[in-house]
Amino acid sequence: KQEVTQIPAALSVPEGENLVLNCSFTDSAIYNLQWFRQDPGKGLTSLLLIQSSQREQTSGRLNASLDKSSGRSTLYIAASQPGDSATYLCAVLFIPGGNAGNMLTFGGGTRLMVKP
Amino acid sequence: DTGVSQNPRHKITKRGQNVTFRCDPISEHNRLYWYRQTLGQGPEFLTYFQNEAQLEKSRLLSDRFSAERPKGSFSTLEIQRTEQGDSAMYLCASSFGLVGPNYGYTFGSGTRLTVV
Numbered sequence: 001k002q003e004v005t006q007i008p009a010a011l012s013v014p015e016g017e018n019l020v021l022n023c024s025f026t027d028s029a030i031y032n033l034q035w036f037r038q039d040p041g042k043g044l045t046s047l048l049l050i051q052s053s054q055r056e057q058t059s060g061r062l063n064a065s066l067d068k069s070s071g072r073s074t075l076y077i078a079a080s081q082p083g084d085s086a087t088y089l090c091a092v093l094f095i096p097g098g099n100a101g102n103m104l105t106f107g108g109g110t111r112l113m114v115k116p
Numbered sequence: 117d118t119g120v121s122q123n124p125r126h127k128i129t130k131r132g133q134n135v136t137f138r139c140d141p142i143s144e145h146n147r148l149y150w151y152r153q154t155l156g157q158g159p160e161f162l163t164y165f166q167n168e169a170q171l172e173k174s175r176l177l178s179d180r181f182s183a184e185r186p187k188g189s190f191s192t193l194e195i196q197r198t199e200q201g202d203s204a205m206y207l208c209a210s211s212f213g214l215v216g217p218n219y220g221y222t223f224g225s226g227t228r229l230t231v232v
Contacts, residue, residue: 006158043223103164
């Protein structure tokens with residue numbers, strides 16, 4: 001079964017720290033991987049999308065890496081701010097086959113709190 | 117076009133009633149997806165349309181659930197005879213194709229359903 005796992009489930013850090021969120025997936029046959037941010041009670045905001053042929057993507061203080069062979073992605077947040085507090089979700093678009101179909105498979109998310 | 121629009125934002129209904137949600141995707145996106153998210157979990161796939169054709173349905177989509185996308189534009193998700201277990205955030209997303217820099221998913225703000 002194609003699954004996505006995120007560790008840790010929750011993280012609390014003081015403002016200014018650099019931090020890494022982890023995502024692992026069980027099948028290396030993927031089209032792409034996308035990181036989303038979700039504020040409480042809200043929808044999902046796309047942060048970064050990495051195609052299967054890419055190794056990393058950067059946007060401002062965010063950097064996402066992809067290692068297909070090991071089934072891992074990381075989201076690096078530099079100089080964290082209280083406004084970064086949210087849930088971060090990793091989602092993988094597996095190549096059709098097995099039970100994945102054409103849909104995104106999400107991890108359970110990491111709830112991040114950045115304390116002033 | 118300001119993105120994916122979902123209505124209503126919130127819906128409270130009594131058990132046994134029927135409810136219908138609407139999603140308006142980004143106009144040039146040919147694919148539309150419905151996901152369900154319960155508290156503290158990542159979103160789970162429900163169903164997917166390419167243009168007006170419903171191509172995949174999750175086993176989560178019981179016979180009380182039906183989705184349509186007439187003319188390949190907006191979509192509706194109806195839940196009949198609602199149960200308390202249907203309480204969740206229902207998210208709609210749209211995309212255009214599978215590969216390329218713009219081929220990520222764009223999510224709406226969701227409809228939060230509470231069944232009392």
